[in-house]
């Protein structure tokens with residue numbers, strides 16, 4: 228018996244010593260360059276970590292990832308080193324793994340953080356959910372040199388049509404940061420709900436945050452159905468601060484969106500004097516575009532400045548999104564005050580009045596050291612002097628803005644609307660319409676072809692948008708976001724000449740295991756690959 232045990236033991240030992248196979252790295256988004264070395268580094272109890280103080284956040288992120296995901300505890304020592312290298316660009320990194328150790332070089336903590344996100348994908352998925360029970364982690368030896376293509380790499384989330392918990396928002400931010408997406412555009416206000424606590428205006432919490440009926444059904448060609456319940460809620464300022472801090476620790480900037488002058492019915496429901504008619508209105512119960520928009524009067528401007536004062540305290544972002552989209556001018560056409568203002572300011576029409584409105588808010592925000600960003604409708608009637616345009620209705624707005632020297636962020640419905648259907652399967656859950664399969668997202672080139680090389684510098688990057696009219700819960704949201712968000716991460720991070728859909732899909736299939744470990748739902752379609 229003991230002889231048998233001895234032989235078994237020998238077998239086990241000899242198996243362990245068997246040289247491991249080279250593992251092709253499966254990193255998403257695809258790094259700029261990867262050179263594989265025929266060797267491995269083993270992380271175990273004897274492994275030590277050191278870091279330059281400027282790279283502390285990312286070094287501790289890695290330490291925590293290893294320690295909370297496995298039985299291993301890292302010591303102090305030189306096997307894993309985080310070294311400052313000021314020759315590298317701000318978000319760039321060089322990750323070197325050899326048989327003796329690992330070095331992460333970056334000029335910023337953010338760059339080093341991205342090295343850690345790549346490294347994480349070279350380690351077993353069990354580390355993601357604490358199911359890795361071995362005492363050794365084997366990492367493929369290699370050299371990764373990497374930097375992003377675009378500086379603005381964004382994901383948006385509409386919490387007005389449906390609201391999501393703070394814990395879920397954090398989970399969403401975790402996913403963004405894992406994919407090296409650095410901006411979270413938080414769509415906080417709309418006709419169907421106001422979701423951020425503003426202390427000076429308590430009725431925003433009491434009235435604007437709730438609608439009386441939850442609405443399901445199709446956008447236009449099917450009747451709406453109501454379940455008759457009160458729906459809503461809002462994030463307290465403490466919760467907002469918590470989210471912003473959480474994101475900052477993962478190098479994600481949160482840009483808040485406070486919609487104006489349109490998509491404002493929830494606010495007007497609480498404070499009718501902000502509208503042009505003084506008539507009471509309800510928080511919207513249907514999806515769509517509404518005629519109740521802010522009236523360009525003193526009360527509105529004072530209200531919006533007060534709101535923004537509180538918003539600026541909570542969000543340190545350079546950009547504040549002021550919306551600007553889908554603001555029908557019916558009320559302004561029928562309002563004596565608006566018509567007087569048009570005359571007094573020598574404006575041509577209501578579009579120019581909107582431009583006057585936005586420019587006024589821009590001045591206010593500029594005076595506080597911030598920049599505005601708005602949907603491409605802010606081009607109509609003249610763009611505010613320092614505004615950045617978020618181009619959603621195709622790319623012509625982006626072209627116009629870039630040609631006149633304004634920065635743009637690309638979010639065209641054709642490639643960036645993750646509320647659209649992603650397959651033609653009949654059992655696909657009800658969506659707003661549109662069709663945006665994974666491959667189309669992947670093939671997106673954020674630089675419109677009409678721009679010269681010089682003009683294309685105004686394209687800061689791209690963003691995926693998730694409007695939630697038809698996305699009532701977290702699992703459904705994840706299903707819409709994944710895997711399209713992974714394709715987008717490659718659009719904004721990776722060099723276009725290295726992109727290859729077939730290769731992406733094979734890495735994606737591997738990535739499914741990581742999404743499973745992270746308890747992230749995703750659309751697992753059979754992607755047809757031609758050729």
Ligand code: TNX
Pocket residue numbers: 552553602619644646659694695696
């Ligand atoms: C248009 S995109 C909107 C949103 C809707 C979305 C649905 C934009 C600036 N406005 O209010 O939710 O379409 O896809």
